[in-house]
Structure formats: C-alpha cells, structure tokens
Amino acid sequence: MRITLVGSGNVATHLGAALVNAGHRIAQVWSRDLQNAALLAYHLKAEPVDDLSEIRPETDLIVISVKDDAVETVASFIPIKNVLVVHTCGSVGLQTLKKYFDTCGVFYPLQTFSKTRELDFRSVPLCIESTDKNSTARLLDLGRSISNNVTYIDSAQRKTLHLAAVFACNFPNYLYAVAAELLSKQQMDFGLIKPLILETASKVQSFLPQEVQTGPAKRRDGQTMAAHLELLQQYPEWQQLYTLLSQGIIKMDEPPSA
Amino acid sequence: MRITLVGSGNVATHLGAALVNAGHRIAQVWSRDLQNAALLAYHLKAEPVDDLSEIRPETDLIVISVKDDAVETVASFIPIKNVLVVHTCGSVGLQTLKKYFDTCGVFYPLQTFSKTRELDFRSVPLCIESTDKNSTARLLDLGRSISNNVTYIDSAQRKTLHLAAVFACNFPNYLYAVAAELLSKQQMDFGLIKPLILETASKVQSFLPQEVQTGPAKRRDGQTMAAHLELLQQYPEWQQLYTLLSQGIIKMDEPPSA
Secondary structure (H helix, E strand, C coil): EEEEEHHHHHHHHHHHHHHHHCCCCCEECCCCCCCHHHHHHHHHHCECCHHHHCCCCCCEEECCCCCCHHHHHHHHHCCCCCCCEEECCCCCCCCHHCCCCCCCCEEECCCCCCCCCCCHHHHHEEEEEEECHHHHHHHHHHHHHCCCEEECCCCHHHHHHHHHHHHHHHHHHHHHHHHHHHHHHHCCCHHHHHHHHHHHHHHHHHHCHHHCCCCCCCCCCCCHHHHHHHHCCCHHHHHHHHHHHHHHHHHHHCCCCC | EEEEEEEECCCHHHHHHHHHHHCCEEEEEEECCCCHHHHHHHHHEEEEEECCCHHHCCCCCECCCCCCHHHHHHHHHCCCCCCCEEEECCCCCCCHHHHCCCCCCEEECCCCCCCCCCEEEEEECCCEECCCHHHHHHHHHHHHHHHHCCCEECCHHHHHHHHHHHHHHHHHHHHHHHHHHHHHHHHCHHHHHHHHHHHHHHHHHHHCCCHHCCCCCCCCHHHHHHHHHHCCCCCCHHHHHHHHHHHHHHHHHHCCCC
16 A cells, blocks of 8 residues: 555654555655654655645555644645545544545554554554445555454544553553652662563453452551551652552452442 | 471462472471462472461471461461571561561562462562571572572662552552453453553563653643543542543653752
C-alpha cells in the first residue's frame, strides 16, 4: 500500500517503521515542524511536508497519528476527499473523522511507545474500526501485515479500552515513579525493585490479576498498613492514594452487595 | 547448611525449593496446619511438625517465614536460643527478633510469590540484615548460594523498601484488576491489554519511570480525562483514584516549589 503519514510522534515513528518493514511504501510524512517531518521521512524514504495542503491524493491511505486532542483540527485541514483516512487514537471516536471524510476508520495500536525504545510490532494489538465493509477488510489486511493481534473494536468499546489502558499502563508507571522517589530519598537504588515490577506484570500474562493479588491490604494486615501511612506522613497525596488503593484491594474480595 | 523452615506459605515454598536446589538440607518444616507442613516437607525431604516446641536445636539456621503480623508470636514460641534465627518479612524490624534471640537477622526476598507460578530465584533480590558481623557474613554467603542479587539493607531502609514494593507491585496489580473489570463489562478480553502491561513494566527495566510516562495526564489532555471520568460515573471510588493519579502525574512534571 502507498501510505501517507500525518504526524511524526512516538506512534507515527513506530508504525511507520513497521509498515516499511512489511513492504508498504510511505509516500509523505507531515509534521507541523519540518525538521521532525524530515527526520522521520528520511528513515522511511518518504517526502517530508509541513503544510497539510501539500498532501497529495496519490495515496491509498492517510494515517493521522497526532495527539488525541489535535485529530479534529488536523483532519479539517486535509484537502483530500476520496481516500481512506484513519486515525490512531484510543480516545477519539470515528464520528470525528466522519465530519470530514466519507470513508474513514480507526487504526489504534494498543501499546505504549517511546521513540528511544525498540519494540516488536507483531505483538502489538491493533484495534480496527471503519465506516464500511470494504474499508474494514482493507484495514484488517493492513493490520495483519504488521501485527499478529488484530481485532475489530467499535468506538464505544474503544473508549472503555482506552480507559482500561490508562489504568493498566499510565497509572502503574506513575506508581513505579512514586516507588523510585521513595527509594531515592532513602539512598536505595530503583534497581532493587525492577525484578518485582517485571514479575508482577508477567504474572498477569497467565493469571487474572484478582487471583494473584498480594500485599498488606490483601491479607488485611492493619499493622503494616498503619506503619506505611506513618512513613508517608510527609506526602499527604500519597497517603490518600495508599488508602484508596488499599480500600480497593480489600473491597475486591468482598461479595457484591445485594 | 542445615536449615529449619518455620512456615509453609508462598515465600517458604519458593525459598525452601531454592535452598534445596542449591544443596542445602531442610531439617524440619513447621506449619500450624500439619497437612501443610507435611506437603512442603515431602517436597523438601524434611520432617514436618505442627508444634513449635518440637523444633530441634540440631540446625544451623531457623527461618521464620510467616505473615508479617505473625512473626512475633511465632518467635516467642520457638524454644531454641543458640541458633541464628531470621525472618523473611519486609515490614518487620530486626528489633522484633532481638527480644527473643541473641543472634538474629533478616533474609527478605523482594519478590511477589505465588505457589502456582515457577520463578527463577537467582534473579530475586535478597535483602540481608543481622545483629553481628559473623551472622551477616553467613547470611550473605547463604544468600549468594541462591541469588545473584544480595544486598545489606538495614531495618529503616527495609521499611521504605517494603512500602516502595507495595507501590510497585501490589497497587499496579490492583489497577490491572480494575482494567480487567472495565473490559469485562464491555465484553472485551483482558488479553487485549496484556502486551501493554508487559511493555510498561519492561520499559522501566532500562529507563526511569519518570522518563517514560505517557497518557492523557502526561500530555495535559483535559478533554480525554473528562471523558474518562464520565465513563467512570458508576464507580465513584475509581473516579477518585483516576483524579488522584492524574494529578500525581501532572505534579511530577512541575518544578519543586521553593
């Protein structure tokens, strides 16, 4: 497929590389910043542009891969009408693109991307949605050319999926940061808890998280929880977080009320 | 070494196996429940007992591996005085054992254990502490016979380390459970976000969590955060959690106030 990439961020960078590796051709790369466009376009052997009016209609697919809250603005400036257009965002409905394009869809890679980190795209779940059967078939084909895990997910489901991803990725990462900060205040190395972090995530690859919950709240160890809250005295927000998360763990074991 | 194992839970099970694999001999296994003692003792070729008064002095080390809040009670019933005694708990100070034994220490494996899941003990960080240089040397030697990652950590540091472990393991696991619940309510499979969970934990093996934070709060995407809170309408506790965690992520980027 000939593909036009609108955006040059983390997702665009990883997705572009995966598409080129699978034998697709990237026609143009757009970024607000011409240098960013040029950098990614160089790697993908594409033409860089920094003006959405320069996007050419000689392409099979336009992929808008910008921040969730910029999708609509960017879409409104793309002058092409007869090409399939998708975005790659978890939280943006198909409706947003429908205002501007007849045939459009979503091509949402459910993964956390950093430019500096290599990643095997074949293991990234791809969530597909579109306005019509023909586009769906094309997007499923394209998805399968770069990933082993392609699913049709509608906009309502994707909203929840994106929310679940925030709970499963963004929030745990923040808690890792809290742990790192606590250790560093006591001259301990973050490296000490890295195996624990990895094992916790590995466990839920084969068990449901509810089944493998451990820790003071799980065993109703009030003495330890009180000692932890005491240690957090200087961090009222983390105390509140500790309490709320521990209450959640305790509640998880209770039978649902009638 | 001849070792007596007091306890038959997750930690005792994994630790006992690692010790036997490294060529140590388990003399006795105690559990309140004789069946549990017998089961673990069978695997470790040891003698099972369910009465602490039956523990024999012909041993080099007594390992108390029971729940954090049971350590003191169990210690008070062990009739032996001239043997090195350690516990394996993150939140219990050395002080607690000192009340009952002259030479004592801590042998804390910093990992999350489930009986049903195999684990390579060599990658488990072991945190050692003791009352005297001789015991420290013996515990470091023992630790190195089963793990590549043995560190001396004093009781004050270990308290913080245990708290950090709750933030890095128990709380993220709870958030995985929340994600699983949200997905299941919308007929989606938890499997969809497993790669995301694993990649999030893998990332912080080579980067600091602060450096790889992503998501709506990180990019100050108020529209997406509002939509997520709306989706959580039926779950006031999770709304509160979402807000608190998002505020934490936003605050993490702010320069410390003067």
